[in-house]
Amino acid sequence: MSTLNNIPYDEIRIGQTASYSKTLTEADLILFANVSGDINPLHLDADFAATTIFKQRIGHGAWTGSIISAAIALELPGPGTIYLSQNLSFRAPVNIGDMVTIKLEVTAKEDKRHTVNINTLAVNQDGKTVAKGSVEVIAPTEKLALAKPELPAIDIG
Structure with missing residues (x-):
């Protein structure tokens, strides 16, 4: 069984980096549409999407934002953030089949609230930037090593 480890506030350094990758699958796109309620035909209807500037279905922008959240939750600072x-x-x-890599870099820390500012960069498998920005988080103050939960299988039928 694998574990999830965090990096507590006191161990985080300005300039520290981490990364996390995930591929957008057809199932991910459908599940995200169901969970979010965003059923924009751009994401779900190939015929409609073909008439847009993208010429094909694309992933939800918020999916990319959620992958940034996963990078923060799993890599830097990790569980407890x-x-x-x-x-x-x-x-x-982001197209179906694209692998998005989130690159994180710590840019600032604030001791009073244990907050950390992190620049975020999302790139596809070709190195093209698909999104960029920053997050502010409260980092955990204690070191954690937790059993990595297994996601249950679901039928998206």
Whole structure:
């Protein structure tokens, strides 16, 4: 069984980096549409999407934002982190099958509230920037090593 480890506030350094990657699958796109309620035909209807500037279905921008959240929750600072804010600018579409890598870099710390500012950059498998921005989080103060939960199988039928 694998574990999830965090980086407590006192161990975080300005300039520290981490990354996390995930591929947008058809199932991810459908599940995200169901969970969010965003059923924009741009994401779900190939015929409609073909008439847009993208010429094909694309992933939800908020999916990319959620992958940034996963990077924060799993990599830096990791489990126990509290998300305070996110600033995000979309630069290019994410297509089904694209692998998005989130690159994190710590830019500031504030001791009073244990907050950490982190620049976020999302790039696809070709190195093209799909989104960029920053987040502010409260980092955990204690070191954690937790069993990595397994997601249950679901039928998206």
